């Protein structure tokens with residue numbers, strides 16, 4: 332993946348350019364403009380669009396009020412230290428409930444091809460209330476590339492998880 336990779340599909344370029352021009356001319360386009368912006372970001376990160384396309388996103392953003400789209404801003408998630416917690420031994424108690432909490436993805440996560448739901452930009456997708464990256468045994472299937480929020484999270488003082496971490500007493504669900 333390179334940020335300035337040449338466009339791979341001229342039809343896509345033409346479609347996005349036309350969409351951008353149309354949106355820039357409207358004043359009631361905030362939600363669509365935000366969607367276009369993250370779509371362009373995603374395609375740039377995946378090497379499908381050249382980085383110059385950010386100018387189109389900026390032009391579209393120039394009018395109207397933007398929707399709120401969350402995006403984590405960790406510079407390098409791999410530099411984030413994780414708490415030293417014996418998760419494997421505790422999962423029968425906690426049920427791995429940290430992996431049912433909201434997680435916001437970063438640009439680095441998109442570059443790592445973590446799951447992405449086009450209808451919920453930058454929210455780590457969940458199914459049945461659990462992260463889609465969690466396997467049936469409660470293990471993280473993307474552990475080496477897990478998001479920064481997962482790395483930074485520390486359940487030890489989180490009352491949603493533990494009544495008493497040291498005494499191994501989980502909070503009732």
Ligand code: SF4
Pocket residue numbers: 416417418419421422425426427428429430486487492
């Ligand atoms: S809730 Fe805490 S102990 Fe349980 S899996 Fe998550 S980090 Fe590990």
Ligand code: SF4
Pocket residue numbers: 429430431434462463464465470471472473474477478481
């Ligand atoms: S990415 Fe891994 S650690 Fe993070 S919520 Fe999903 S399963 Fe849990």
